[in-house]
Amino acid sequence: AQRVTQPEKLLSVFKGAPVELKCNYSYSGSPELFWYVQYSRQRLQLLLRHISRESIKGFTADLNKGETSFHLKKPFAQEEDSAMYYCALRRGWFGNEKLTFGTGTRLTIIP
Amino acid sequence: DTGVSQDPRHKITKRGQNVTFRCDPISEHNRLYWYRQTLGQGPEFLTYFQNEAQLEKSRLLSDRFSAERPKGSFSTLEIQRTEQGDSAMYLCASRGLKAGNTEAFFGQGTRLTVV
Numbered sequence: 001a002q003r004v005t006q007p008e009k010l011l012s013v014f015k016g017a018p019v020e021l022k023c024n025y026s027y028s029g030s031p032e033l034f035w036y037v038q039y040s041r042q043r044l045q046l047l048l049r050h051i052s053r054e055s056i057k058g059f060t061a062d063l064n065k066g067e068t069s070f071h072l073k074k075p076f077a078q079e080e081d082s083a084m085y086y087c088a089l090r091r092g093w094f095g096n097e098k099l100t101f102g103t104g105t106r107l108t109i110i111p
Numbered sequence: 112d113t114g115v116s117q118d119p120r121h122k123i124t125k126r127g128q129n130v131t132f133r134c135d136p137i138s139e140h141n142r143l144y145w146y147r148q149t150l151g152q153g154p155e156f157l158t159y160f161q162n163e164a165q166l167e168k169s170r171l172l173s174d175r176f177s178a179e180r181p182k183g184s185f186s187t188l189e190i191q192r193t194e195q196g197d198s199a200m201y202l203c204a205s206r207g208l209k210a211g212n213t214e215a216f217f218g219q220g221t222r223l224t225v226v
Binding site: 009042086 | 114115153154166167202214217
């Protein structure tokens, strides 16, 4: 069975400082990894996915299969980054649909 | 708002009562999902539909829970004989069929409180 671990429930970072939200997973196959974000009073929305290798709102995440990690990083935090962040995994084979989420990290950017 | 729509947004019910929630997915999305989220936890998968077929159910979905998607469009989630432990946010999501479309879009959820 797959599992996603986000070790930090809360993370506070000063504006302009680097941000790293940790995500580790356990799954023996080839997973698809995602970061979802939930801003205050808004719905859960996709931030980025590992297969796209894209940078969204300055955030990047690299899948490290050796360390089974998918940490989310941003070099310079902005106040609007304050939100709840969830790492999620989907087994990477056709027909699999279930997303397994971590427990989330609440990021607070201190002005 | 043309995203995933859920109704009602909030529901308070007495223990033992039945409740039903509705989800309207994004138009033409053939895949629909239900998740449950309790305080301090991430969303947990409950069930998945492809068109009208329910293809996967979590063990979290006890006999008191039933989900339908009769015409492959909107879906309903019914909880019978509600218990206090059913109090949670119930999230619906949908996804399209296009190749390379890997994103699931979530609704704003229905918050259930069982008193």
